[in-house]
Structures are given as C-alpha cells and as structure tokens.
Amino acid sequence: MSKIEQLPVSGCHPVDGDRLRFACYIKEFKALHAVGDTKNAEKFLAEIIDYIVDAFSDQERMMTRIHDERSNYLEFGNHLREHANFFVSLREARSLGNLEAVEFIERWFINHTINFDIDLGRFIKTVSPHNQASCGQFYK
DSSP states (O other): OOTTTTSOOOSOHHHHHHHHHHHHHHHHHHHHHHTTOHHHHHHHHHHHHHHHHHHHHHHHHHHHHIIIIIOOOTTHHHHHHHHHHHHHHHHHHHTTOHHHHHHHHHHHHHHHIIIIIHHHHHHHHHHSTTOHHHHHTTOO
16 A cells, blocks of 8 residues: 555545545656656656646636635645645646656645645535545536
C-alpha cells in the first residue's frame, strides 16, 4: 500500500476518491519508470498533470459553492493559494527530470491532503452531514 493510500480519510467520497485515483496514477508512472519506459512514463506524467488540473478545478468550484452558499469555509483563500503555488513549484521540479517531478508531486500531495483536503472533506460533511451523497452535491 502506498503512502497516499495510507492517508486518513475525510469521509467525503469525492475528496477521498480523488486521493485514491491519484495513488493509482503515481503507481503507474513509477512502474513505467522502473522498467525504463521513459517515453510512456513521460506521457503518463502529462496525464497526471492533466488530472491534477481537473481535480483542482473541481475542488475549487466545490469550495466556492460551500464558501458562498452554505457557510464560511475559513481555509478557502489558503487552499486556493496552495493550488496556485503547486504549479510554480512543479515547474521547478520538472526541470530536474520526470522522476523528480513525480516524487515532488507525491510529497506535495501527501502534505496537501493532510493539511487541507482531509479538513475540507470533514467540513463538507458538517455542512451536509446527513449522508455520503451530500458531499457529492458540491462536487462538479
């Protein structure tokens, strides 16, 4: 089991599901890199980045909705800044090479999940605590 898969869950399926999908992407990249398939590993890194862009977009849309419509998500601004700063740091990591970029992404994702996403998922559950599906109403 990867470090990402071992992270605590928030109890909000969309937030936790993103984490598990991301863990699969990281495993696949590392498997390609381990066998020396640099061409496909590079393509897969591009897919990881596309996935992150989409996941951030979905999450930011969800945060905007819960911040504006339901209550005051206090970490809203900090969470958005974290997402923006990620891409600045990613550019620097990519200049070091694909494996280094993926290792950076994995470390960043673990820290971000612990410091932001778990609390976000729990916050969503307090806004709509009646069932798991309620978390999804804010997503996408």
